[in-house]
Structures are given as C-alpha cells and as structure tokens.
Amino acid sequence: MISRLFRYDRILWYIVAAVLPLFIQSQSLAAIGEDTEKPVPEFARTEKTITAKLIPRAKSSSVLIDFDTAQGNLTEVKGIEFETLQTPELDIKEFKSSFFEVMVDLPPGTAADITMTSSFFTVSTEYWVYNAKKPVKWANSGIQAKKGTGASNQFVIRVTDGGDLDSDGTANGRIQLIGGPKDYFWSYAIGTLIVRFFGVFLVLSVLMIGMLSIGQLFIIIEKKRIRSAPAPYRPPQSPPVPRTEPSKSPDASSTPDPDTIAAIATALHLHLTPKTSPDASEVKKVGQNSWVQYGRVEIQNARFQTFLRPIKPKNRP
Amino acid sequence: MSWEQLAELIRSILFTQTGVPNLTGGNVLMIGVGLLFLYLAIAKDYEPLLLLPIGFGIFIVNFPLTPLMGYTEHGNPDLIRAFYKYGVEWEIIPCVIFLGLGAMTDFGPLIANPKTLIIGAGAQLGVFVTYIGTLFFGFTLKEAASVGIIGGADGPTTIYLTTKLAPHLLGANALAAYSYMAMVPLIQPPIMRWMTTPAQRRIKMRQLRVVSAKEKLLFPLIASVLIVLLIPAVAPLMGMFMFGNLMRESGVVKRLSDTAQNALMNIVTIFLGLSVGATMQAEIFLNWKPMLIFAFGLLDFVVCTFGGILTVHVMNIFLKEKMNPLIGSAGVSAVPMSARVSHVEGLKADPDNWLIMHAMGPNLAGVIGSAAAAGMFIAMFQ
Known part of the structure; x- marks a missing residue:
C-alpha cells in the first residue's frame, strides 16, 4: 500500500497538485517577496567628497558611490530604506542601492551641482528624485549618466534651493536631494540572461574547437607513427617441403637422433x-x-x- | 523541599530541558518529511548516498532544543553547524566532491566526439528559462539563479551556487536537485518520445574512435586553460574537477586518485548530506518558497531535456553523419543516469542500437555546461 503511494509517477503528481494552486492564484505570492538583500550603506568622508560603500541588491560584492558638489558645502549623505518612501508604482528590484538623502548648505535661493560617481552606474541608469510636496512624489530627474573616469559613470544634477528637485521645497539655504539610481529590472534580467546563455554556448564551443584541433593533431601523429614504424617481419618464402607420409617405424639409419x-x-x-x-x-x-x-x-x-x-x-x- | 518546589522543579525541567513541550506542528511535519526521504532512500533506492544523510539531517534537527545547528554560549558552532560552517559555508565540500568526480570520470567518449559539448550547452536551456520563471514569482535575481541551476542536474554545482547566492534556499534546492536526479528515468522518456520520430530513434551512430592515453592526459589541462580563462569564477569547481581527472589519467598517483574517488568522496558526502538536511528546520523551511522550488525544479528538468534534444535536431541539419536525438537528453548531466535512459530508449526502438557510449559524451558535457552556467551566474553578481 505504502509503496504504491510512493511510485515515481504518483510523487510527481503530488508535487504538481500541491503547487498548481500557486500558479492559478499568483496574488498569493506577494507574501514571498521579503527583502532579503537590503543594502546597508556605510559613509566615509574624504575632504569634500562623501563615499557610500554598500552591497546593492543582486550583487555579491560591494560598490562605492562618491557624492560631491562644486558649490556650497556638502554637509551630509544618508541612506534611506526603500520601505520608508515606497509608493505603489515603485519596484524594489529596480532600486538596487535603495535611496540617498544628500544635504548641501549654500546661500538661500542659489543652485548647486551635485555629482554622484560610481562604476555601479551604467549609461542606462536613471536617477529618480522624491518630492513629498508634489502630487506625483517620485519622478525621473531626466539626467543622463555621463562617462566618468575609468569604468565609472557620473550623474551631475543641478538643484536649486527651493526648486523642483529640492525635497524640502523651500529656499532656506539648504538643499535636500532625496532619490536613488534606478535600473530597469526586466530589461537587465532578460538581457543578461540571453547574453549568459549564449556565453555557455561560446565557452563550450571554444572547448570543442580546442578538442577537435588537438584530436586531429593526435590522429595525424598516430598515422605518421604507424607509417614510419618498421614493417612486421615476414620470413623468406622457402620451397615447399615435399609431403611424405611418415613411416610408422622410421629406419634408424636414415633418421637423425x-x-x-x-x-x-x-x-x-x-x-x-x-x-x-x-x-x-x-x-x-x-x-x-x-x-x-x-x-x-x-x-x-x-x-x-x-x-x-x-x-x-x-x-x- | 516542599511539594510546590518539587512541582516547580519538574515543570522547569520539562519546559527547559526536554523537547516534548516545545515540539511544534512544524517540527512534526518536518520530521515526517525527513522520514519520507529516508523511506525513499532506503526502500526505493532514490539517490540513497545523498538522500539518506539529508533525510536523517532533516529528521534529527527538527527535534526541539537540540544543540546541532546553533552556537554555544562561547560562540562555537554546534556539531552539524560546524560541518555546515566549515564544509558548506566555506564552499569546500562541493569542490572536494568535484575532485572525486573528476577522479572517477573517463572523458574518453567526450574527447572522441567533442561535438557533443554543444549538446551540453543546449541542455542548459532550462536553467535560464527557470531563472526567468522564478523572477515572475517574486524571487530575487540571486534566488532565481540558484533555483535555475537545479536543472543542471548536478548536485555539487547546485549546492555551490546556492551557498554563494542564496544560502537560505540551500536545503530546498539540494533536495529538489537530488530528488529529480533520482527521477530522471521517469521525467525524461516521455519528452524523448514526444520529440523524436521512431526513425530518428533508430539512427545508428558510428563507433567512437579510440582515444589515446596522451589525449586523455592532456584533456584536463586544456579544458582548465580554456574554461578558467573564459569564466574565472568557475575555477574552484572546474579546477578541482580537472585536477581529479589529471590524477586519474596520469597514472602515477594511483593512491591519491583512489582516495579521491572513494574514501575522501564518501567522507565529504556524509558531512554534506547531514549539513544540507540540517538546514531544513521547520521555522526556516516551512513557507511557500520550497514548494515553488520543487515545482520549478521539475519544469527545469523538463526544459533542459527539451533543450538537449532540440540541440541535436538543430545540429543534425548541418551534420553529414546524423546523431541520434535520444542522446540529447543526456546533456542534462545526472551522470550516468540520463545516459542510461538514452541507451534504454534507443534499445526500445532498435535492440541492436547501443547508445550508451555516445550518450556519455553529452552527459559529461552537461557537467561542464552546468558548471559553466553556474560560473556565468556567479560572475553576474560580482
């Protein structure tokens, strides 16, 4: 009875039956997405630059993001957890490093160029900014990442005290820029998937070509070895021995010892x-x-x- | 001592020093799961070398208050936690298993017919399809990659990648990988018959050429150079795999090769199985993710089999000497089970058609392919 319950095919059906409701009711899966990769940035100041060090989502190694400004005084940069400023239209997977709050002190009403530099940014990364006083709180800053030094890319965002990008919305001599870099999740996931699948083909194809070449080399060497080997010994043809019936009792005088x-x-x-x-x-x-x-x-x-x-x-x- | 004090003492002992009052429904369920896998390993012979220690690990760790997977007051790991910490978390055991596998493997069929490497790559289709599928269900990129690799049908690779990317899924991923590897004779044949015509199943392949000892000796070196140059992230796995094979083919370190194949492999298998099983504690394991992982694992195996056979069909368009598409399913790795399945299906179509050696080529290519896919994923998250 028990052994019948655990036949191969039945086990498979048990698994399918258990999981089928999940596929039908995909809303139930919302509970699955807990944030297991929450980035925890650490900040360090070197003269005018503040550097954030963090392990972003979908990464195993840490990245550095440098914050700087040409005007005013960069007073502080803080990390903000995704959940605190989340709105329904935002997808956590697209903000891999969560959000930052950058504060710059400057004369009231003036503007500052805030620079963010990192090798973590790509040319397709966008920088989204938050303003609680606007009807649509989150918006793309519209600024393209520029090529920085080495492998890094750079955002330069001009923020006016009391302007659209200033989150406190008042010309109070302090700019508060809240936002974060955004990378489109699905385009990245599918793009990298295709590249990596063909990467596996490429790696094994290179190995195949290497093995085919070396195999051919060995076949040629083996053929040469066989050709150059001395021919097997063949005894000279001797005249055929006359076939004579042996006498049952050979004569002692005519036979050797x-x-x-x-x-x-x-x-x-x-x-x-x-x-x-x-x-x-x-x-x-x-x-x-x-x-x-x-x-x-x-x-x-x-x-x-x-x-x-x-x-x-x-x-x- | 008064009766009240005695009752207090007994109550205290019962609640703090025995497991019975602390036993939860989840514990009981997981003990049942452990017993199920023990039954499958012992009575049904499903991958017993792994499922038996994994089953016992699940069984023993789910008793309450057991000092097995925690840390002592002084910060020292408990018994199985120590196996896990130093063997799995430090990524040592999967690599040592690859060393043993390398020492066991005869690459002759693959060297004789290197074209089968492409089948090994094609059979990784499921890994990538599952990766996308799991993302739709709320898995993170790292989790999706670790679930996807189940279809590579390679236990150590699955454990290695999962430990690196999503250690909280280690138990479910390892269990799914080994369970489905045991079920390869059930999963693959219907797909193989569906994707081939009787005439294709009867295709006879030319006998493989004899591979010289020198070629076999050079193979691990050449493969190491090419693979590690292209995917450095896979060096720990591939390096050990090829080192094991070099020991075998060199013929000068028979004792080392023998140890790697037998004693060492057996020892680490015990520690690996127990550690992986012990990660499946009720409070960690009982949620929807393991169920989904089992479902996607099955899908993964199906798509990988499909991908392998499809690759042979595509290759046959360009090849003068056609390959039997049944060997495509062997590209999912699961050495040597899937090669045997190809062989048996071939014999059903034509009792004189012996495919086993031809199927071993893609089978070994599958091992390299799944390790390459794992390397791709590791590199992706660096």
Missing part, C-alpha cells in the same frame, strides 16, 4: 603457429603436418622416459 628431430619439429611448430591466441581449427591444421606430428611423438616419448625411470631410494649417497 631424436633430440634433433624434436628441435626441428618444435621450430616448425612455432613457425607455423600464429603468435597470439590461435583458434582451435588452426592448431589442428598445423598439427596435421607429418614432421610436426613426428616431433611431438618424440617429445612425448622423452617425457615418458622421465616418468618411467626407476625410483631410487631418497637417502642415496
């Missing part, structure tokens, strides 16, 4: 027998040669003499 006969027979046997694993039929054919048969008889007789010799006492002098 038994040792010579046995040696010749053995030599002939070895010459005519294939070197490696002859099959039974071939042995039989070779064995039909009269000389060989005679030689074998002689060898056997010699062995018999050993067996038939008189037994001597063990303790002989």
Whole structure:
C-alpha cells in the first residue's frame, strides 16, 4: 500500500497538485517577496567628497558611490530604506542601492551641482528624485549618466534651493536631494540572461574547437607513427617441403637422433603457429603436418622416459 | 523541599530541558518529511548516498532544543553547524566532491566526439528559462539563479551556487536537485518520445574512435586553460574537477586518485548530506518558497531535456553523419543516469542500437555546461 503511494509517477503528481494552486492564484505570492538583500550603506568622508560603500541588491560584492558638489558645502549623505518612501508604482528590484538623502548648505535661493560617481552606474541608469510636496512624489530627474573616469559613470544634477528637485521645497539655504539610481529590472534580467546563455554556448564551443584541433593533431601523429614504424617481419618464402607420409617405424639409419628431430619439429611448430591466441581449427591444421606430428611423438616419448625411470631410494649417497 | 518546589522543579525541567513541550506542528511535519526521504532512500533506492544523510539531517534537527545547528554560549558552532560552517559555508565540500568526480570520470567518449559539448550547452536551456520563471514569482535575481541551476542536474554545482547566492534556499534546492536526479528515468522518456520520430530513434551512430592515453592526459589541462580563462569564477569547481581527472589519467598517483574517488568522496558526502538536511528546520523551511522550488525544479528538468534534444535536431541539419536525438537528453548531466535512459530508449526502438557510449559524451558535457552556467551566474553578481 505504502509503496504504491510512493511510485515515481504518483510523487510527481503530488508535487504538481500541491503547487498548481500557486500558479492559478499568483496574488498569493506577494507574501514571498521579503527583502532579503537590503543594502546597508556605510559613509566615509574624504575632504569634500562623501563615499557610500554598500552591497546593492543582486550583487555579491560591494560598490562605492562618491557624492560631491562644486558649490556650497556638502554637509551630509544618508541612506534611506526603500520601505520608508515606497509608493505603489515603485519596484524594489529596480532600486538596487535603495535611496540617498544628500544635504548641501549654500546661500538661500542659489543652485548647486551635485555629482554622484560610481562604476555601479551604467549609461542606462536613471536617477529618480522624491518630492513629498508634489502630487506625483517620485519622478525621473531626466539626467543622463555621463562617462566618468575609468569604468565609472557620473550623474551631475543641478538643484536649486527651493526648486523642483529640492525635497524640502523651500529656499532656506539648504538643499535636500532625496532619490536613488534606478535600473530597469526586466530589461537587465532578460538581457543578461540571453547574453549568459549564449556565453555557455561560446565557452563550450571554444572547448570543442580546442578538442577537435588537438584530436586531429593526435590522429595525424598516430598515422605518421604507424607509417614510419618498421614493417612486421615476414620470413623468406622457402620451397615447399615435399609431403611424405611418415613411416610408422622410421629406419634408424636414415633418421637423425631424436633430440634433433624434436628441435626441428618444435621450430616448425612455432613457425607455423600464429603468435597470439590461435583458434582451435588452426592448431589442428598445423598439427596435421607429418614432421610436426613426428616431433611431438618424440617429445612425448622423452617425457615418458622421465616418468618411467626407476625410483631410487631418497637417502642415496 | 516542599511539594510546590518539587512541582516547580519538574515543570522547569520539562519546559527547559526536554523537547516534548516545545515540539511544534512544524517540527512534526518536518520530521515526517525527513522520514519520507529516508523511506525513499532506503526502500526505493532514490539517490540513497545523498538522500539518506539529508533525510536523517532533516529528521534529527527538527527535534526541539537540540544543540546541532546553533552556537554555544562561547560562540562555537554546534556539531552539524560546524560541518555546515566549515564544509558548506566555506564552499569546500562541493569542490572536494568535484575532485572525486573528476577522479572517477573517463572523458574518453567526450574527447572522441567533442561535438557533443554543444549538446551540453543546449541542455542548459532550462536553467535560464527557470531563472526567468522564478523572477515572475517574486524571487530575487540571486534566488532565481540558484533555483535555475537545479536543472543542471548536478548536485555539487547546485549546492555551490546556492551557498554563494542564496544560502537560505540551500536545503530546498539540494533536495529538489537530488530528488529529480533520482527521477530522471521517469521525467525524461516521455519528452524523448514526444520529440523524436521512431526513425530518428533508430539512427545508428558510428563507433567512437579510440582515444589515446596522451589525449586523455592532456584533456584536463586544456579544458582548465580554456574554461578558467573564459569564466574565472568557475575555477574552484572546474579546477578541482580537472585536477581529479589529471590524477586519474596520469597514472602515477594511483593512491591519491583512489582516495579521491572513494574514501575522501564518501567522507565529504556524509558531512554534506547531514549539513544540507540540517538546514531544513521547520521555522526556516516551512513557507511557500520550497514548494515553488520543487515545482520549478521539475519544469527545469523538463526544459533542459527539451533543450538537449532540440540541440541535436538543430545540429543534425548541418551534420553529414546524423546523431541520434535520444542522446540529447543526456546533456542534462545526472551522470550516468540520463545516459542510461538514452541507451534504454534507443534499445526500445532498435535492440541492436547501443547508445550508451555516445550518450556519455553529452552527459559529461552537461557537467561542464552546468558548471559553466553556474560560473556565468556567479560572475553576474560580482
């Protein structure tokens, strides 16, 4: 009974049945998306520049973002968690580094160029700004990232005290710029997916080409080795030995001594027998040669003499 | 001591020093899950080398108040936490397993027919499709990548990547990977029959050429150079894999090769299984994500099989000597189970068609392909 419950096909159906409701009711999945990759920026000041160090979402290594201003005094930069300023139209996955609050002190009503530089920004990164006093709180600053030094890209945002981009909305001698870099999630996810899938093909294709080339090289070397190897030894063709029926009792005067006969027979046997694993039929054919048969008889007789010799006492002098 | 004091003492012992009053429904459920996997491993022989220690890990860690996966007051890890911390968290065990796998692997069929490497790449289709699919369901990019790699059908690669990107999903991912690897003979044949005609299944492939010992010896070096140059992120896995193979093919360190294949591999398998199982504590594991991971794991295997067979069909358009598309399914890795499935399906179509050695090529290519895909993902998040 239990074993029937756990048949391969049934287990699969159990899994499908358990998970199917989730596919049908995808709203239930909203509960899944807890923020497991919350960036926690740390700030350090070097003269006029404040540098944020953080591990953004979808990254395993930390990145640096430099904040600077040409006018006024950059007083503070703070990190703001995504949830605190979230609006329904914002997707957490698109703001990988969360938000920053940049504060610059300057004469009231004047403007400052706030610069943000990082290798984390790409040319397609946008910088979105927040203003709580506007009907649409979040908006694209409309400023394109420019190529900075090395691999970094740079946003230069002109903010006027009390202007649109100043989050406090008043000309009070302090600019408060709240915002964050935005990268479109799906274009990145699908783009990188395609690139990386073909990357796997590329890597294995390069390996294949390498292996094919080396395989060909080995085949050529092997062929050359076979060609240059000395040809196997082939004995010169000797005139055929006249086939004569061996006499059952050879005349002692016309035949050589038994040792010579046995040696010749053995030599002939070895010459005519294939070197490696002859099959039974071939042995039989070779064995039909009269000389060989005679030689074998002689060898056997010699062995018999050993067996038939008189037994001597063990303790002989 | 008064009766009241005695009752207080007993109550205190019961609630703070025994597990019974602290046992939750979640614990009971997870103990049941552990027993289920033990049953599957012992009675059904589903990947018992991994599922048995994983099942026992789930079983033992879900008893309340057990000092197994926590830390002592002095900050020292408990027993299984120590296995996990130094073996899995430090990413040592998956690489050591790759060393053993390398020492066990004969790359002859792949070297004899390098074209099958492309099948290994095509069979990673499911990895990337699942990656996108899971994103729709609210997974983060890192989680999606770690779930996607399940379709690579390579346990150590799955564990390695998950540990790096989404360690909180380690238990579910490893369990899904090993469970579906055991179910390859069930998952793949219907897809293989659906995607091939009887005539295609009867295609006979030319016997593979003999590969010399020198070629086999050079392979790990050449493969290391090319793969590590192109994807440095995969060097720990591929480096150990090729080192194991070099030990085997060199023939001069038989003792080391033997240790890597047997004793070392067995030891780390015990620690790996227990550690992975022990990550599945009720309070961490019981949510919707593991269920989704199991669903996407299945989809992953299906699409990877599809991708492998499709790749052979596409290659056959350009090849003079056609390949039997059944070997495409072996590109999902799961060595050697999926190669055997290809062989058995081939025999069903033609009892004289022996595909096992031809299927081993894409099978080994699948191992390299899944490691390459893992390397791509690691590089993506650097």
